[in-house]
Amino acid sequence: MPLPFLTADRAFDEAAHDPALPFDDRDRWRRPYRPGPWRVGAAAVLLLLASFVLVAAVIIAAAGALSGAAICVGVAVLIITAALRLLRMGTWVSAQGLRRIGFLSTQTVLWAQVDSVRTAQQPVRWLGLPRTVQGQALVLVRRDQTAERRLLLTDRNADFLARRAAFDRAADTVEVWADEYRRTA
Template structure:
């Protein structure tokens, strides 16, 4: 059985006349796959949620329905956090660029984007306070609020840690989307 989500490069989807391969142009899409650190953390959270759900069933069978409801609610929160963790990243569409963080989602229309470029700067290691030297994909906005956007992608976040080639491909793809949609 073929598993298309495991293939990194799909040569049959690319055409010579189309600079960016996509099937449905109006859909929001992440131009890269989630990294192993992000997927591993989400898998561990879902494993923890399965144990918590099993505990909720045992508590319900023991006769404490209200306690089971509280434990079930905790399991739902863990599952929601794991799904949000997998959704984090940069999403693009013809309407704009969307940066999805754990608690905040920022959407910028292409009309507000001045440039998207890769810069060498100190970046946070896996989102922790420790900063290391790395590369970041930054968004330059037009008008006011230009300095409010955090880096879109970094070489040391959960998607690209120890995968510099994947960062380069993802940054080039987001920059290509920006070049195609940002006008003068």
């Protein structure tokens, strides 16, 4: 079963030499990079935990306590949902705009509202934890709120930790999308 949200389109691999919008269908939302090993590893651990909870549900159901088995199945469904949401997190682009998917929220910014998208050196969170380190970030500045800068990608998050070239490619690709569609918006 293919999981389109798990891997970036193959067009990015085939057109790595040409970062300028390698897609035919630009109206479809896509993530311009692959999820990093930290994100995939955390999701794998969550799915492993869910499998143990499901085995426990089968054992509890075989023992005759159906209400306990139902609770275990509910917990397993929550864990699986969390793992899938974790894999879906990130920055997505399309011809309509830019979408930042977090664990609990999704924010979409239309290209007409974007003032600039640029890479900046600044303190960034290491793997999303409170500890900050000096790193690079892809920053979105909106036209209506010039004081607010929103981080789209950092080179220290779960997708790009120890993958500097992947961060540079993803940041360049998002900047190209922004340059292309800000002109037409």
